[in-house]
Amino acid sequence: MRDSYVSRVGRAAALIARCDPVVYEEGQYAHALTPEQLQSYEQNGFLVLPEVLTAQEVNALREEATSLENNPAVQEGKEVIREPGGTALRSIFRVHQLGRRLADLPRDPRFLEVARQILGSEVYIHQSRVNMKPALDGKEFYWHSDFETWHVEDGMPAMRALSCSVLLTDNTPFNGPLTLIPGSHRQFVACVGETPEENYKTSLRRQDIGVPDPLSLRMLAEQGGLQAVTAPAGSVVFFDCNTLHSSGGNLSPWARSNVFMVYNSVENQLVAPFHGMAPRPEHIAARKDIKALSALAVAA
Numbered sequence: 001m002r003d004s005y006v007s008r009v010g011r012a013a014a015l016i017a018r019c020d021p022v023v024y025e026e027g028q029y030a031h032a033l034t035p036e037q038l039q040s041y042e043q044n045g046f047l048v049l050p051e052v053l054t055a056q057e058v059n060a061l062r063e064e065a066t067s068l069e070n071n072p073a074v075q076e077g078k079e080v081i082r083e084p085g086g087t088a089l090r091s092i093f094r095v096h097q098l099g100r101r102l103a104d105l106p107r108d109p110r111f112l113e114v115a116r117q118i119l120g121s122e123v124y125i126h127q128s129r130v131n132m133k134p135a136l137d138g139k140e141f142y143w144h145s146d147f148e149t150w151h152v153e154d155g156m157p158a159m160r161a162l163s164c165s166v167l168l169t170d171n172t173p174f175n176g177p178l179t180l181i182p183g184s185h186r187q188f189v190a191c192v193g194e195t196p197e198e199n200y201k202t203s204l205r206r207q208d209i210g211v212p213d214p215l216s217l218r219m220l221a222e223q224g225g226l227q228a229v230t231a232p233a234g235s236v237v238f239f240d241c242n243t244l245h246s247s248g249g250n251l252s253p254w255a256r257s258n259v260f261m262v263y264n265s266v267e268n269q270l271v272a273p274f275h276g277m278a279p280r281p282e283h284i285a286a287r288k289d290i291k292a293l294s295a296l297a298v299a300a
């Protein structure tokens with residue numbers, strides 16, 4: 001398969017114009033967003049929907065995430081990533097297969113229909129996680145494009161995936177909110193440096209490889225600005241797989257906990273990772289038994 005987005009091949013950084021649509025099938029495959037919302041997503045590479053979930057729904061989800069966090073079997077499991085330089089939990093992966101409410105979440109029509117509309121096809125979960133960003137201790141996630149990693153390390157062919165982040169706590173200016181560069185999804189930043197073997201064992205704690213160079217970052221930020229998603233618990237952010245984003249450390253005494261569900265088109269299933277790397281494990285990048293998600297009869 002031709003590699004349209006060559007990155008981490010030792011050469012200098014480069015900007016490659018996106019050659020994939022942002023919204024597929026002109027947004028006609030399903031009907032969830034208004035034309036204005038769809039246009040805003042297409043333009044910026046993300047869309048914030050405030051307070052989609054009720055307080056009761058969010059509390060139940062947060063309780064389930066907390067019980068996973070405190071579950072000794074989960075704590076010892078491969079899905080847990082701890083903060084760099086410490087032991088506090090940073091992320092739990094594959095949460096949509098670990099908790100009941102979290103299992104229903106990707107099939108909630110309020111999210112699934114948006115993903116089907118934007119990706120213009122049936123969809124499945126490529127990856128899910130809860131990023132806990134604990135109080136006083138949650139470290140940053142440096143600037144990156146998820147697609148750059150999913151393309152190079154997971155063999156995701158095209159930019160036909162998106163993340164749906166459900167805020168389990170208020171995201172404020174003080175607890176490390178998700179921050180995005182509007183419009184950055186239109187340029188693929190080819191990164192410098194070679195990928196070490198089993199890179200995920202360190203990159204999920206602190207990502208040093210596959211991050212954009214300062215000049216490209218600055219150029220895209222000067223074009224699109226920076227937007228922090230400060231919103232109440234229960235709000236939802238949809239962002240394109242290639243939109244540059246980061247989040248700062250959390251020095252506030254309140255956690256910033258968000259669930260991330262990554263929807264991939266069934267037409268965009270993973271192939272062998274580009275540049276001959278070994279595939280990452282199933283709990284980080286789904287390859288087996290891929291089935292299109294069916295919507296729950298009613299919202300979870």
Ligand code: 6CS
Pocket residue numbers: 127129141144146149150203204207284
């Ligand atoms: O490597 C990955 O798949 C993960 N890395 C980051 C920093 N964001 C996306 C994803 O969770």
Ligand code: FE
Pocket residue numbers: 144145146245
């Ligand atoms: Fe990310």
